[in-house]
Amino acid sequence: MKKIRSLSGAKVVKFILILSIIFLIVALAIYPEKYSKSTYKGVLLWAVSVMPSLLPYFFLTAILTKTNCLTSVFCKFSKITEKLFRLGGISCYAFFMSVLSGYPVGSKLTVDLYQNDLIGKGEASRLSLLCSTSGPLFIIGAVGVSMLNSKVAGFIIYVAHVLSAVVTALIFRNFYEPPIKSNRLLKSDKSDNLLYDAVYSSVISVLVVGGFVAVFYVISEILLDFNILYPINFLIDLILKPLSNGGESLGVTLGLIEFTKGAKMLSSLTLTPLTVSLISFIITFGGVSVIMQSLAFLKKACVKTSFFVLGKLVQGIVSFILCFAFCLVFL
Secondary structure (H helix, E strand, C coil): CHHHHHHHHHHHHHHHHHHHHHHHHHHHHHCHHHHHHHHHHHHHHHHHHHHHHHHHHHHHHHHHHHHCCCHHHHHHHHHHHHHHHCCCCCHHHHHHHHHHHCCCHHHHHHHHHHHCCCCCHHHHHHHHHHCCCCCHHHHHHHHHHHHCCCHHHHHHHHHHHHHHHHHHHHHCCCCCCCCCCCCCCCCCCCCCCHHHHHHHHHHHHHHHHHHHHHHHHHHHHHHHHCCCCHHHHHHHHHHHCCCCCCCHHHHHHHHCCCHHHHHHHHHCCCCCHHHHHHHHHHHHHCHHHHHHHHHHHHHHHCCCHHHHHHHHHHHHHHHHHHHHHHHHHHC
16 A cells, blocks of 8 residues: 555656656747846856856865875764764765865765765765855855955855754764764775866866756746746745845745855845845755755765755754854854
8 A cells, every 4th residue: 555655656746747847848948048048147157156166176175085185084083973973083074075165075975985885874864964065165255255245244154054064963963873983994096197087077077066057047047937936935025024124035935946046146135144144044955956966966875855855954044043143243
């Protein structure tokens, strides 16, 4: 009986997905010029605001990963990480790379650790939340300086963002089985052309991110044009009404699909603790675009979609609360 129910549920989800894809294709066919421009805007947003902030970090962290310079150092933190997060010390390596590099580096490193038998399924799930962060060059540079014209706001968002990952990992520390204690390290890359491999992998990763940004930028435009996002926007507007003067709900709604576009829209509003905190929320939650990017990797480590999405929602809420408190003091 359970099999029949789950199978019928899977068929319903598949049917809805097929209908959604057909709808998007029809919309693109009816208004090709409009959505071609939307694609261009998405690519431009990636090229101007995202790619410059990600590529250097992708390259430098690829060098560190391939040369295995830091994993032995971080393994010395095992006692602390096991007590706090029920994770092995090598998880510090993935966290360090994640907070420096940004999405989806942390997810990729989580899978690397799992596939090298350094962590188990439970650890991979918990680590996926600790290592799901954006990087400082994007948050401080692209969002803070370029979008908000405030380096201080960028720093506030980044600190709240990183702390929210730590707090979320503490909240979910008791999920799944205890950590695997292993003293093994990631193997060093013996490639004779290390620089080429690092550049190649970095460029491919940045292009993949650009693809997600552009595609979900267009999808958000289509959903907005056909008023499909109206119920979500209406609900968010009701939630924010006691705190805002209006206008923030649309930025949050679009940010739930693609956070870069949402952050861009919110940054066009007056700089207030609320707008900065909402940007922190959507960057931390990541939107459908980042969650899909991350899960594309994390599925290889058997991380459940429901667990990861719930964790990202909690992380986003924690980030909002922390950022709002920091803004009241420092902004």
